Amino acid sequence: MTPSDTAARPSLTLGPVLFNWSPEAWRDFHYRVADEAPVERVCVGEVVCSKRLPFYQDDIPGVIERLQRGGKAVILSSLALPTLVRERNMIKDLVAMPGVLVEANDVSAFPQLAGRPHAISPLINVYNEGTLAFMEKQGAVHVCLPPELPLTAMAPLAAKATTATIEAWAFGRAPLAISARCYHARVHGVSKDSCQFVCNKDPDGLEVDTLEGRRFLSVNGVQTLSDGVVNLIGDLDAVTACGVSSFRLSPHTCDMVAVAQAFRDVLDGTITGAEGEARIAALMPGVTFANGFLHGKPGHQRIALAG
């Protein structure tokens, strides 16, 4: 499948759940997505902290099966910062699973993935056509670009892609940084090794405000995300026009099926971008939306729809 084949009908990918949800919430979320969400692909797996995985690991096969039955392609997500031997070996379990693509969240997955079809996550630095060409040569068939890339960079990348579908980060708090240090543990005054899983208190991330009380960032264990929820629903025409053919929606506790439906409807032309914005705003009262990265501005900014 080439980018031009998919250009007619851009697709949607539901990203991996980045936060520490209860196993029941995690499983039920994916079951509902499998049955109801108008998305083509769903990423499953632990990206942020390997200690969370045992809680829902046993639910993964059932979730994959349900998603596939619902007509979704499943992508297995690898860890973003594998350090321990146990974490480094997790990639081998992922590539051993039949019938699914594996998405690299760290370069350390490449030795296992090179030579077979795979996906590249927004946490891998694909900033230019040289890197994209190398990824395609390795077998990348799906590349989600880093959230900080502006449209002026997406356009030449989409134009140069030969075998990979190019995807943009379109909805959800933007992952901005990853660290060896766990900020949830630090904020709660516990050590990383005996963290008591305090990150499960914040299913959309723990808000970090400035000293003036302005909302700023959010933390999710070792990951730092934006406070503002990236939302490109009003920009879809411009982004698809430059050749980007897939959009990533990152799960939050809001009604993600409705979010996906709003994106689907705008992409299909049944509602306008402005109507899509209004629908999503109604789903997430009190939330600040952002699209500054796309416009080459500070990422927290929201650049209003033209006209």
Added chain:
Amino acid sequence: MTPTLAAHKPSAASAAAWTPKGKLELVCPAGTPAAMRAAIEAGADSVYCGFADDTNARNFPGLNFSPAEMAEGIAYAHKRGVKVLIAVNTFPRAGEPAAWHRAIDTIAQCGGDAAIVADIGLLDYASEKHPNLRLHLSVQAAAANPEAIGFYIERFGVKRVVLPRVLTVSEIATLNKEIACETEVFVFGGLCVMAEGRCSLSSYVTGCSPNMNGVCSPPSHVAYSQENGNFVSRLGEFMINTVPGGQPMPYPTLCKGRFTANGETSHIFEDPASLDASLLIPPLAEAGVTALKIEGRQRSRSYTDAVVRALRGALDQHARGLPINARALMALSEGATTTRGAYQKTWR
């Protein structure tokens, strides 16, 4: 269709041993030609520097080298037996890779000892176009485990990896046993709390990022003010810190600010401390590290001179089997507080 991937074939020229075994190499910052000379006179084994544009991660006004200055600097260094490592460690802009390719070509042409590179596409270009150019993997590539490092060795023939500041000393020792290249670690200076090259905090706030623009929390977006008797620092639209009037205000690097979470106000990400791992020189040497790097290409020539002298002294003491003098570097640390960072597990 499975593409075949050619592994990098090492050239005979670059296979020779670079650093005498058992001797730690001191890698020193050279933000300007003057700082380069200062570092060399103060005892650097190698210096690292960059071109005056957004191809390197210290793209600040008044810093860095023109191609002509680079050639002169290399000649000056080589005459004194000092190596010059040149950072081309931002990520080339999509559609405009020429400046980055030119930087790599210039290093090869003017006899630079190594290029320090982070971007996979640029490593691919450098290893294809200049197979004899020695490649070091920049800390901005954040390669922290044997599989990632092995990938860069296998595909691009990198000879050394600058380790991200996420590993403990014992993890570095284990890593060195599992990889087929040299390691370089930061010993002194500014400290990134996030995995380098994987952080967009600065562009979220200012629109300028380390990866794309070679800057973090740039001075052009910093503002200071007096408010109700307090001294306030801001980066872009966001307050980063406030201190009572008369007290010193650290530079508002955004991950070192004070913020509120869960009802508590604190330095949530990192204290405004700088890294001082000079006391860890013996265990780092024991861990098999090849080179120790001093951060600070943006610092003054006199700072460079003082820090290089102090660390040269520490390394020489270590080489003679003497204990390290902890006090020598204390006065040079910004904010006067120091940390051993991720080298100690409790930091996490």
